[in-house]
Amino acid sequence: ADRLANLIDNLLEASQLQAGGLQLNHSTIDIVTLTNKLTKKFKTQTEKHTFNVSFADNFPKPIADEERILQALSNLISNAIKYSPNGGPITVxxxxxxxxxxxxxxxxxxxxxxxxxxxxxxxxHRVADTETSHTQGAGLGLYLTRAIIEAHHGRIWVDSDPGLGSTFHIAIPIEE
Known part of the structure; x- marks a missing residue:
């Protein structure tokens, strides 16, 4: 039931995004604290993965929508877990x-x-792979993440080595 509710929420958000109706509530956010809380939450959901958090000193606090940035980071970390079925380190x-x-x-x-x-x-879009054919999802996470980042006038991209892993990057302006 939770999965279905989440899918419906994602579909509604996808529709809003297509209609240009994504509302952002901007405030100064502390990405480092947000990331630490998020990785702590994800640690309770997997025993196969370890989490490393590494931010530059004096990391700036951007003006952004905290809930939406949290959603984007959650999608990326969730995918890192899903597409690392054998476990291993996840670094933010x-x-x-x-x-x-x-x-x-x-x-x-x-x-x-x-x-x-x-x-x-x-x-x-879902990656077709025998290793991940059992992985749940509707193919909306990265679509929504991109839309959230672009709504913040940012960008998202990926570096990937098949068989070795992926690194997803999001960049957002420090000031809107």
């Missing part, structure tokens, strides 16, 4: 320039084939 790190913060979520999972890299942010 952050660095910054004078214009933007960059948060990266790295796993040691199955990776993404080159042919899928330009499609994984599409709505309902």
């Amino acid at each position: 790190s952050g660095k910054y320039t004078n214009r933007e913060i960059i948060i990266s979520v790295k796993d040691s999972g199955i990776g993404v084939e080159a042919g899928d890299l330009n499609k994984i942010f599409d709505r309902f």
